[in-house]
Amino acid sequence: MEFDLVNAAESQIHALGGRMTTQRRMILQALIECADHPTAEEIYQKVREKNPGLNLSTVYRTLRWLEQHGLVNTRRFDDDPRLERFDPVVEEGEDHFHFRCRKCNQITEFDTPLIEVVKAQFVDCFGGKVENATLVFYGLCSECSKTT
Structure with a gap:
């Protein structure tokens, strides 16, 4: 799946007149490999392992460019912009649901057919017409709810 997403992104970038x-x-690739909605800083650290000359500003610019071209979604679970999280667009118009634990900050992605209702x-x-939906539930995960 990782390879397919990178190839699909490359095709889309070329169609937009850009270069991969x-x-x-x-x-x-780092974004796709991180299954837990990484921050730009986390992506930066992962890519720097292979490319030590990379700047954090390049990661932010690239993520913004990918977002503007429909290849990446930005998720905001907090008011702090440094904590923006990113995930690749797998399917245009897909509905996206999350649960964020307020204690340990774990983010869990889930799906439900009830959104159609x-x-x-x-x-x-x-x-009107709903093209896609994003929903975030906040609370305590099962582990954190045991300790309160």
Whole structure:
């Protein structure tokens, strides 16, 4: 799957008139390999293992460019922009759900068919067309709830 996402991203970048530079490829690969919604800093540390000359600003610029071109999603679970988290776009228009533990900061991704009911209710009430949905639940994970 990792290889497919990088190749799909490369095809899309070429279609947009861009180039899949070595740095873009390394940053995208690091993002795909991190299954836990990494921060830019975490991606930077991972890529620096192979490319010590990389700057953090390059990681941020690349992530913004990838986001603008629909290849990366930015997730904000806090008000602090340094804690923005990123994940690759696997399917355009996909619904995306998370649970974030307020104690240990663990982020769990999950899926539910109930969102289709909520989206239909929204359309019934307000009209229009829902293209995708993002939802974040906050609370305590099972481990942290045992200690409180």
